[in-house]
């Protein structure tokens with residue numbers, strides 16, 4: 001797993017770093033050889049499940065330019081009908097990047113286009129829940145950038161209710177879920193190679209001495225574990241299990257954005273480290289840290305009754321590992337950034353629509369990765385008091 005070091009975090013540096021993180025895709029190649037030494041490394045071919053094109057709208061071309069980063073424009077089962085960003089220059093950039101000649105001035109206008117049947121919401125985090133609800137209420141499927149909701153249990157419940165009521169597809173594009181290590185852990189877990197997990201760890205370190213730019217400044221001084229999903233994916237995205245309660249510690253590394261009055265969240269912490277109890281009876285340490293000098297990495301490890309795994313190596317009792325090669329993509333569709341996860345996430349969402357099935361990170365998994373971080377921050381504010389985590393299971 002690549003660890004990038006940044007001295008300061010301006011927009012350019014951040015984007016360059018996203019590129020470097022995507023070198024995880026290169027690690028993926030070495031990974032399958034390392035883990036599955038009993039298997040020949042066979043390239044799987046992508047097989048279309050339909051020749052239909054899903055008619056997609058894309059919204060959001062902010063500092064990460066995420067609207068165009070997930071390869072919708074290169075998927076053979078996608079027609080991009082229209083794009084949107086509130087800022088005209090960004091809207092034009094997104095049209096060009098998606099090779100699309102139609103745009104709307106906002107998501108709220110785009111969702112009224114009857115031709116569009118699915119929307120990728122790549123807007124600012126505080127608006128994800130509101131925007132996804134708006135899309136669903138207009139009868140369209142939705143894939144959202146992380147996190148599913150922003151610091152609000154109420155938003156989580158409204159989102160869940162809307163997904164249940166509409167019966168449409170909802171997917172959260174958590175990139176860790178398709179990193180080579182997490183993908184392999186999930187398949188080995190399902191095949192019994194770990195047994196129950198005794199312990200797991202996930203971490204998202206993103207040293208940010210000055211906040212990364214963001215729409216209306218949502219990133220400035222934000223509670224670290226309101227953005228938990230890159231970490232929590234290393235339990236929920238591996239096992240499908242749940243966090244039941246949490247005790248969390250907060251740390252103030254002295255960043256200007258966390259001084260009194262410096263942020264809209266009244267949040268003093270740059271770093272949060274949470275210990276969760278899991279539904280399997282194990283424990284899980286998940287963190288998000290912005291104050292640790294120079295480190296930027298997203299990774300995790302799992303430790304079970306029958307084996308354990310980190311990075312590229314499975315160590316355990318299972319002799320014949322299941323197929324853990326990365327999912328195949330349509331010819332010409334790049335795997336993309338964040339460890340080659342962007343392409344597989346898009347392919348999963350589109351295929352779930354075509355096959356009329358639940359996507360990998362449906363609303364239940366999305367909330368199970370997101371809500372525990374909100375409760376963890378509450379625990380940190382209460383000096384580590386153990387708090388129960390609401391459970392959102394299929395009704």
Ligand SMILES: NC(=O)c1ccc[n+]([C@@H]2O[C@H](COP(=O)([O-])OP(=O)(O)OC[C@H]3O[C@@H](n4cnc5c(N)ncnc54)[C@H](O)[C@@H]3O)[C@@H](O)[C@H]2O)c1
Nearest residue numbers: 060062063064085086106107123124125145146175214215
């Ligand atoms: N690894 C990952 O999964 C990963 C990495 C980076 C960012 N992200 C997520 O991607 C999302 C986008 O990140 P960013 O840094 O580009 O955000 P940003 O804050 O820089 O930009 C958000 C964009 O959304 C647009 N927008 C907001 N409301 C809109 C509306 N109603 N209609 C049309 N456009 C609207 C804004 O104009 C802005 O350009 C964030 O939610 C972030 O959490 C995920």
